[in-house]
């Protein structure tokens with residue numbers, strides 16, 4: 001672990017620099033790196049200004065990203081200083097180590113078990129993907145977000161001013177007469193009434209036709225039934241027992257089949 005530790009106070013756990021209080025652990029206020037190196041004073045969303053603050057921010061990065069601890073501090077400091085000089089925040093560096101500028105997640109992420117050389121090259125790769133051809137850092141994610149916000153604001157402002165300009169126009173009380181709007185509206189209303197009437201007439205005539213069709217169908221059925229009744233009664237009246245004979249005839253083949 002490349003991260004240097006403060007001198008041990010002798011009271012806490014030397015390895016973890018914490019007090020074990022049964023269910024919970026507490027960072028030692030005297031020799032835990034979080035307090036001793038002032039990580040609590042770092043605001044990750046603020047760009048560190050000046051050499052000392054940048055140094056502090058780099059320490060914070062090593063503290064937060066355990067996988068970077070195989071790197072020597074000077075190496076990471078050298079890699080990040082150009083970014084900090086361009087107004088990058090520690091949070092931006094964390095983002096740049098996780099994502100490409102196009103937003104895709106990075107292909108390989110350094111791990112604590114990697115040899116220092118591999119981590120060094122991985123970090124170099126990740127950070128250089130956030131540089132232009134000349135090796136100069138691109139706008140940081142925070143700066144990009146700020147630019148987007150500014151653009152949105154100015155667009156909203158433009159919309160607001162246009163609306164205010166429309167709002168401020170004088171209303172002409174005779175405008176409707178001048179433009180003939182009332183006449184147009186009257187004509188439209190009359191046309192709508194006319195269309196509605198036509199529609200109703202069409203509907204009722206269709207209904208009448210359907211009704212007539214249905215009646216014709218019914219009378220046809222009635223006639224057919226009457227004819228059928230006449231024929232049936234005619235047969236029944238002429239030969240009452242003939243029906244039984246017929247039934248017997250019908251029954252015969254069936255019994256024959258059963259016998260066969």
Ligand SMILES: [Zn+2]
Pocket residue numbers: 008009010011012013017028029030031032
């Ligand atoms: Zn301690």
